[in-house]
Amino acid sequence: MGLSAVVPGLATLHFTQSWQIAAGVGAAGFIVAVFILINVRLARSARLKRSGIGEIDRMDGVRFEQYLGHLFRSQGFRAEVTQARGDYGADLVLTQGNRRIVVQAKRYTKNVGLKAVQEVQSAKAHYRANEAWVVTNSQYTEQAKKLARSNNVRLIARDELVEMLLAMKAGTAAAAKRTSA
Template identity: 45%
Template sequence: MRKRKEKEKKPIRLLPILILLFIGLLGWYYTKSVEGIVIAISLALLLVIIFKIWLKSRATAKFRKAGIYEIDEMTGEEFEQYLGKLFEKRGFKVSYTKASSDYGADLILEDTEDIIAVQAKRYSGSVGVKAVQEIIGALKMYEATEAWVITNSYFTKQAEKLAETNDVFLIDREELMELILETK
């Protein structure tokens, strides 16, 4: 006979309750009525809702300004070209590898000090270990000093761990948007 799983009890978050209690007490202090308590708590909740909507609209505006939605619609090759232009604006000399037989790198960036092999992954899902493995293989092939994987998405935990172990620099969606906004 199988044991029934006990429902996990979610911890009660005490701070929001204490804040609402404090706001209710303020309402009572100034009005000496139950209506004052209700109005104070209602106004506080309304302000929280407005603040959350404002934060979400700022994030959406940031996405739009960075052009991340357009990047999401690009093909892999268009994404590589886009990144090449982005890094040229940042002062790198950019070389593109062949579409096939690229040995794991899509772009080679050069500045006065470094040669950077870049793997570009325009994905709708998470980028896994394979992308990190490919760029590690490209390091010696292109005599690169650094290896980067850039995506319009996010990385799996396994990819992050492998990258950290092998000194591979990962640029995910958030960092890509920051890079784009800094470059504009």
């Protein structure tokens, strides 16, 4: 933000040789930058609220798994939520045509580590799946990212989950609009 005041101010000073005009232009640049920053934060906050990620942050793990089942069904998958205990590392099994995907769901307040990637990778073999995903409302440690890359495990972190939620809500709203028309 400092650059938004300094650069226009110095450029104005260079061309006008007037400190007063340069200070005015610098102040105006700073005010515009603050205005833009506030609007970006408000838009981001409204977007997160629309997505429902705050509700997910308050769910327990089992409810998160069930919610993900609903989310993936909205994307055209057949989603089976596995039993809570003894799931062999998969919380959901998704199928779509020839695709079979095992999903490890982690509703965390901290970063997801190696264990989730290891669990879903072993579940891939057990459930005879061709893909393995870990989905979280949080982020991943660097070790988890590295292991996922080397084992071809897809990691879906908070930002991508928010995008998926917004797409689901947009699709639900469009379907409701079509049925009421």
